Amino acid sequence: MLSWRVDAHAAIDSTNEEARRQAEASAAEGLCVTALTQTAGRGRRGRAWESPEGNLFASLLLRPKVSAAEAAKLGFLTSLAVTEAVDEVAPRLTPRLACKWPNDVLLDGAKLSGILLESRTRADAGIDFVVVGIGVNLAWAPAGTPYPATSLKLHGVTIPPRGFLPVLLARYGAWYARWQEEGFAPVREAWLKRAQGIGRPVVVRLPDKELHGIFAALDETGALLLDQPDGGRQAVTAGDVFPAT
Numbered sequence: 001m002l003s004w005r006v007d008a009h010a011a012i013d014s015t016n017e018e019a020r021r022q023a024e025a026s027a028a029e030g031l032c033v034t035a036l037t038q039t040a041g042r043g044r045r046g047r048a049w050e051s052p053e054g055n056l057f058a059s060l061l062l063r064p065k066v067s068a069a070e071a072a073k074l075g076f077l078t079s080l081a082v083t084e085a086v087d088e089v090a091p092r093l094t095p096r097l098a099c100k101w102p103n104d105v106l107l108d109g110a111k112l113s114g115i116l117l118e119s120r121t122r123a124d125a126g127i128d129f130v131v132v133g134i135g136v137n138l139a140w141a142p143a144g145t146p147y148p149a150t151s152l153k154l155h156g157v158t159i160p161p162r163g164f165l166p167v168l169l170a171r172y173g174a175w176y177a178r179w180q181e182e183g184f185a186p187v188r189e190a191w192l193k194r195a196q197g198i199g200r201p202v203v204v205r206l207p208d209k210e211l212h213g214i215f216a217a218l219d220e221t222g223a224l225l226l227d228q229p230d231g232g233r234q235a236v237t238a239g240d241v242f243p244a245t
């Protein structure tokens with residue numbers, strides 16, 4: 001099992017950026033960079049990630065000996081670890097938590113956590129390192145986001161980042177070990193049990209178009225399988241998923 005080394009900052013540009021800097025300076029796997037606040041927090045697709053004190057901002061440095069395609073599946077494992085950490089600190093919320101493809105965690109259908117994977121690949125297509133950035137809205141939720149957001153505090157749960165982090169790291173370590181020993185299959189199975197929108201109509205927003213269909217399954221590469229109105233099945237590897245209205 002990984003033993004974590006926590007590098008805690010009061011304020012930083014981005015914990016992902018700091019973990020990347022340390023990775024490029026040869027830091028070993030197991031580093032966890034945290035900050036109480038970020039001045040340049042970043043989200044997926046080049047979006048900013050608002051980072052007020054009270055929420056969790058953490059970035060994990062991993063060096064799995066796998067291809068880039070395999071490492072991309074770490075997002076599912078991360079969503080599970082976050083979901084299970086919330087299960088542990090607030091068991092009454094368990095039935096209301098869900099994993100949203102590809103790697104958000106929802107509470108009552110609103111975004112509670114976002115995950116940003118950034119990696120450096122070697123010339124032989126193996127992974128040099130992956131930085132797994134995790135933001136959890138413990139105390140505060142942004143307004144006006146493309147997907148509505150929520151926080152644990154809005155649901156009556158008060159927990160500081162220093163209380164949530166050890167629970168998350170323990171869950172993460174367990175899932176990471178299992179993924180390394182058994183591969184993606186158990187992660188996929190556990191993720192599907194908690195997946196938002198399986199079997200329901202969804203809209204997938206891509207930069208240049210929208211795809212409509214039924215969220216049929218998750219394949220063994222981590223792609224969302226979309227059954228389209230023309231009878232075709234499309235594997236979607238990137239995009240934002242919304243319930244069809």
Ligand code: BTN
Nearest residue numbers: 014041042043044114115133135
């Ligand atoms: C998303 O867009 O949903 C992903 C958000 C990821 C935010 C986290 S907060 C900790 C880490 N540092 C960053 O700058 N981003 C990630």
